[in-house]
Amino acid sequence: NAGVMQNPRHLVRRRGQEARLRCSPMKGHSHVYWYRQLPEEGLKFMVYLQKENIIDESGMPKERFSAEFPKEGPSILRIQQVVRGDSAAYFCASSQSPNTDTQYFGPGTRLTVL
């Protein structure tokens, strides 16, 4: 009965490197959402994906950020050429369907950019 899994839990990158964050949704869930939480702030929506499709990326920065949810395997949030301002906690949530109210959150990946 595993919940939403995210790895790594902590990630340290130097400026200019790439960060890859992984999210495995709950069993039976095919909808994944990524949120970012800056220190002392609430969660901000980034992107909503179904298997092999990006449904809503209205919260994604236009440059350097991308997300995918392949047919097999976890969802990946990719940040290229990281900058200090990317330091945050990144949370993934999953739901059974787009009309399901409840989103279940993973433990998050805490990204630190040196």
Added chain:
Amino acid sequence: QQQVKQSPQSLIVQKGGISIINCAYENTAFDYFPWYQQFPGKGPALLIAIRPDVSEKKEGRFTISFNKSAKQFSLHIMDSQPGDSATYFCAARRSGTASKLTFGTGTRLQVTL
């Protein structure tokens, strides 16, 4: 128009007291209002949620009060316990193809002995 405003930013309550956190929203299309509890270093966990067709929902010591005309909703924690010390986020979601949650900025609750 997507904003959810939450107050207070922080709250200190004595053990056994009532903790009250308030949220206000602007978008009348919102139709689902959950509260999440987050402990340090953990992900948010759903605590309780309400839809606009009811004015109150209670689950154990946690109650949501909803005022549709004022576009406000609040979380009441009765008999607050030290184990309730956490950050609480209200959120809202609107029906439609996008299921994203719009979160408030959070309230850090500390329950003292």
